[in-house]
Amino acid sequence: xxxxxxxxxxxxxxxxxxxRRGITNVDVDALVALDGELRSVIQNIEAMxxxxxxxxxxxxxxxxxxDQVKAMKGELAEKEARETALRAELAAGMSWLPNFLxxxxxxxHGDEDNVxxxxxxxxxxxxxKPRDHQELxxxxxxxxxxxxxxxxxxxxxxxxxxxxxxATAMFFWVQQELVKRGFTLFxxxxxxxxxxxxxxxYLPFFADETYQLAGEDLALIxxxxxTLIGYHADDLLTSEEMPLRYTSFxxxxxxxxxxxxxxxxxxxxxxxxxxxxxxxxxxxxxSEAAHEECLVNEEYLLQQLGLPYRVVNVCVGDLGAxxxxxxxxxxxxxxxxxxxxxxxxxxxxxxxxxxxxxxYKDENGKRQFVHTISATAVTDRVVCxxxxxxxxxxxxVRVPEVLQQYTGFDRIEAG
RNA sequence: GGAGAGGUGGCUGAGCGGUUGAAGGCGGCGGUCUCGAAAACCGUUGUACUGUUAUGCAGUACCGAGGGUUCGAAUCCCUCCCUCUCCGCCA
Numbered sequence: 001x002x003x004x005x006x007x008x009x010x011x012x013x014x015x016x017x018x019x020r021r022g023i024t025n026v027d028v029d030a031l032v033a034l035d036g037e038l039r040s041v042i043q044n045i046e047a048m049x050x051x052x053x054x055x056x057x058x059x060x061x062x063x064x065x066x067d068q069v070k071a072m073k074g075e076l077a078e079k080e081a082r083e084t085a086l087r088a089e090l091a092a093g094m095s096w097l098p099n100f101l102x103x104x105x106x107x108x109h110g111d112e113d114n115v116x117x118x119x120x121x122x123x124x125x126x127x128x129k130p131r132d133h134q135e136l137x138x139x140x141x142x143x144x145x146x147x148x149x150x151x152x153x154x155x156x157x158x159x160x161x162x163x164x165x166x167a168t169a170m171f172f173w174v175q176q177e178l179v180k181r182g183f184t185l186f187x188x189x190x191x192x193x194x195x196x197x198x199x200x201x202y203l204p205f206f207a208d209e210t211y212q213l214a215g216e217d218l219a220l221i222x223x224x225x226x227t228l229i230g231y232h233a234d235d236l237l238t239s240e241e242m243p244l245r246y247t248s249f250x251x252x253x254x255x256x257x258x259x260x261x262x263x264x265x266x267x268x269x270x271x272x273x274x275x276x277x278x279x280x281x282x283x284x285x286x287s288e289a290a291h292e293e294c295l296v297n298e299e300y301l302l303q304q305l306g307l308p309y310r311v312v313n314v315c316v317g318d319l320g321a322x323x324x325x326x327x328x329x330x331x332x333x334x335x336x337x338x339x340x341x342x343x344x345x346x347x348x349x350x351x352x353x354x355x356x357x358x359x360y361k362d363e364n365g366k367r368q369f370v371h372t373i374s375a376t377a378v379t380d381r382v383v384c385x386x387x388x389x390x391x392x393x394x395x396x397v398r399v400p401e402v403l404q405q406y407t408g409f410d411r412i413e414a415g
Numbered sequence: 416g417g418a419g420a421g422g423u424g425g426c427u428g429a430g431c432g433g434u435u436g437a438a439g440g441c442g443g444c445g446g447u448c449u450c451g452a453a454a455a456c457c458g459u460u461g462u463a464c465u466g467u468u469a470u471g472c473a474g475u476a477c478c479g480a481g482g483g484u485u486c487g488a489a490u491c492c493c494u495c496c497c498u499c500u501c502c503g504c505c506a
Contacts, residue, residue, distance in 0.1 A: 042465060047475090066487095
């Protein structure tokens with residue numbers, strides 16, 4: 001949600017922002033008109049109430065006042081109904097307005113327009129044709145997509161045996177690393193109510209991406225960002241306790257509506273994946289630095305794992321509506337033969353906290369909305385990158401050194 | 416799932432149709448006292464929205480949420496949500 005005062009003061013700027021983001025379903029002028037009408041109705045109602053309250057005080061001595069108030073009731077009720085309707089209509093429209101954009105966000109329509117910032121790490125060299133993670137998973141018996149389909153649905157999968165051990169080791173190691181960097185570790189709910197999904201900006205924008213639980217005001221989470229940020233809904237934080245750094249390891253559920261047939265090979269795009277998340281709550285002036293901090297963490301983890309990667313500045317067309325600026329980190333996938341997204345790191349500014357009511361008192365005692373950063377630490381995709389980059393001619397895979405203390409083995413042997 | 420109890424300001428805790436935006440206590444802020452501090456005493460202290468001749472003033476709303484009764488509701492009625500206690504079941 002953006003500040004409605006900005007909408008009032010600079011509707012042209014809001015319109016331009018929508019236009020640049022390709023958002024066409026919001027009529028900014030209509031919203032401004034709604035806001036104006038609402039305020040005039042409010043003024044009207046408040047004047048009537050003031051009169052009513054005044055008259056009510058006289059009722060005991062003056063019976064005529066009672067009749068006057070009675071006479072006002074119908075009109076007041078009508079105006080109040082109008083106010084309720086206007087508020088609902090305005091809120092619905094406001095909920096579709098996207099966040100503003102950082103000056104550095106590049107133009108563009110899709111991921112092909114993202115701007116490469118740097119390429120890091122050494123490419124693995126092979127004297128054979130490297131296999132992709134799907135093929136390796138089959139050879140090693142560590143990824144089972146067929147049985148995922150059997151027990152759940154196509155798009156669900158099993159990590160099995162040493163693959164599951166490798167993934168578990170990586171997720172555990174990453175949580176430990178983030179705790180060392182000042183993050184508080186959570187184990188968090190994997191379902192959330194509509195209010196939480198709306199507050200974090202997933203609704204209404206990504207409604208068809210969520211798995212709704214039948215008969216409940218609950219959906220499976222698409223990311224622990226939803227619950228970790230919802231954690232502080234309606235809270236008043238203090239400058240002293242910020243920045244708050246939170247992390248959680250959870251499954252993430254996505255219907256992937258509309259993406260059928262896209263990147264379906266392997267487990268790159270699935271209905272359930274697993275993620276360690278980085279969340280930061282901070283004062284507005286600190287969010288740019290916090291955004292960079294999460295990126296540093298992502299890069300550190302990939303470097304420690306020995307994975308080559310590149311960082312891109314995500315263009316406006318590939319940036320979600322809540323995002324102010326986003327970095328994607330793309331690991332090299334040797335079998336696939338290209339860079340593929342493994343981490344997504346967004347500065348959401350006050351877009352979520354305004355919806356959720358997460359505020360703090362600034363040095364003047366004024367209440368302000370805090371800023372949030374939401375960034376991936378690692379997901380299953382990183383395990384896939386390990387498989388593809390650490391493979392050998394027969395399909396065996398070496399375990400990155402930093403994970404060996406947790407796996408208890410240094411290779412997954414083929415055959 | 417069964418049976419009870421309860422949700423009031425930053426916290427604690429009164430109020431149970433009108434002068435209650437809400438007693439008392441704690442905390443916070445300002446002051447007196449002091450070389451300084453503590454203690455004591457005095458004063459002050461909610462949030463949101465709207466309008467303004469704007470670090471002020473006025474109005475409206477807010478006592479879990481939403482409806483209703485009433486000239487008027489924190490107080491009465493209805494619905495829902497949540498929390499706690501006991502019993503049962505259970506990873």
